[in-house]
Amino acid sequence: MNYILEARDLRKEYPNKLALQGLNLQIEPGEVFCLLGQNGAGKSTTINLFLGFIAPTSGAAFVNGMEVAANPLKIKEHLAYIPENVMLYPHLTGLENLALFSSLAGFKYKEAELLDYLHHAGLPAEAVRRRVGTYSKGMRQKVGIAIAVAKHAKVLLLDEPTSGLDPKASNEFSQLLTQLSAEGTAVLMATHDIFRAKEVGTRVGIMREGELVDVRPTAALNAQELEQLYLTYMHN
């Protein structure tokens, strides 16, 4: 089986903390894998290891079959990333930021295409030519989504992506994820939002103290059962 994302005994240790202990994870194309866990459980560390932002202490992360550590640039052609708090160049407009990040990813879009991406991400038309410095967190998040979508990546790495989005925008984002998943994009999403995970995820993994303690298909649980399972792990 060709996994689009794979972690093999992935371990990350800091001088005073074991952030991730022996993570084994495989994600297939089109799958939406939601990582649940408290702060410091290792969700963001996992995403950072896939992005190559930090080096593993042992083990390896693979993107599209390529080891991250050996191909730090190549793997990023296949990844799009939306952090919890999307920060952009404040003196550029939303449109200019999208043009810059798309160009860096190797895409040269016409203005109409860029406007289309921003529109589909839910950014109001009146905001696209305004400086990002005037944007709310939610508006920046939408530009971040547009940047990720415009990259046409095989994998989306999302770290609390709906944080700061209003319920309507969150719902639209969920629909977008479902659509991308249907098109074959794999998604690894770190989230605290159990209901959103149940809604869009194909599998959920529960992390505690750097360990992936449980993985379940979302179809096998309803939202209450998932919440109960999550709370059980957290209280134990």
Place this chain on the structure above:
Amino acid sequence: MRIFWLLFSYEWRHFRAAKGLVLLCALLLLTGLYGIYYGTTEMERQRQHLTTLPELSRRNVEELKVKFPGPADAGDIGYYHTTYAVHHPDAWAALSLGQRDINPYYVKLRLLGLQNQLYATDNTNPMKVLSGNFDLAFVLVYLFPLLIIALSFNLLSSEREEGILTLLLAQPVSPGVVVSAKLAFRLAVVLGLAWLLSVVGMLWAQVPLDGRVGTWLGLSTLYCLFWFGVALIITALQRTSAFNAVTLLGVWLLLVVLVPSLLNLGVAAAHPVPQGIELTIKQREEIHAGWDRPKTQTMNRFFALYPQWRDTATIRERFVWRWYYAFQHLGDLAVAKQAAAYANGLQQRYDLVEKLNLLSPAINAQSSLNALAGTDLPTHLKFQRSATAYHDALRAFYYPFLFRKVEFTHNDYAREPTHTFTSQPELSTALRGLGKLLLSVGVVFAAGLLLLRARPINPR
């Protein structure tokens, strides 16, 4: 390269948006233009001053012709006649004034003892001397590093602190390319300014377009590159913008202020130089004692040095000029060792600083620019030696009149030797400085790149 140029072009947009930096660059441009104006004005003032000296000399001769209408005793003429040893600046001096403000650029000479005349200078405002020259070299050596610091202290840290770096490095972009594009843009801004000011300065000062143009530009470029290398090292440490700013300002303070001051103290301790005032006092005492010494004793000491005048008549009079000038000269000889020690001491200090200036590229750049402009200490010492030789020539001219008792006629004024000295660049010093700066640049960039390799850029 596509990514490099893309980031480079966006750096221009970021730069335009940072109004403070644009203002700072404009301010430095104006400061540089003022530096050029200051230097060229100061040199013009000195040149104007030097052009009036022949006229002063001519008027002095006219006055003497009135005072002594017929053939006169050459002793009287030598006593009253004033002439000048002049140190003409090179055109480059306007860009790097060096020591031309503290050392005399002309020496007023009479046939009297040389040493006290050699060190007699016009009164200058000590506060002005203390504040130093505000020439283009000052702007390049002392102020440009501050601009480089202002442009580079947050090279990556601002994007890290603003959270943009995570999104940036999540793209297929090498952190090395990000750093190099940012550095290259800042380098282009700084070198653009430095070169623009240099070219304006060269045109304004009307320097000859010879190899020194390239050397000046090379020195400025390498000096700026050195500071960018320092900024690269600090960037590679991946600390906060505040830490970077404080550290870079600390390095500036260390290399531009502290090391030069400590070097100055160390060099002064290593090569103590007799005080000029001691030399002058000793010479005056020797000359004044000449009045009380038996004339035979004075003349025998003089004839031992100048046996060609031994057969001249024995002095029986209470006063004769040849005796007067003999003890004036003996006064110079009495302090010859101190005078040589003073000049040698200054030269040794300079040589030691030249050896140690690798410790501070600021000193190295400043002394190299001064050497290029012919405004450094060795040039001044050459001028002093030239003035001394001129005084020797004056004595050689007057002695036959004095010892053979030949009358001095009006026609003899025109036969009197004249003096001129024009600064020459110390090209070897400037080129050595260029080599040292190249070495400094290599060291800081190698250290910065090694640090970057050892500590991959963390976007968080």
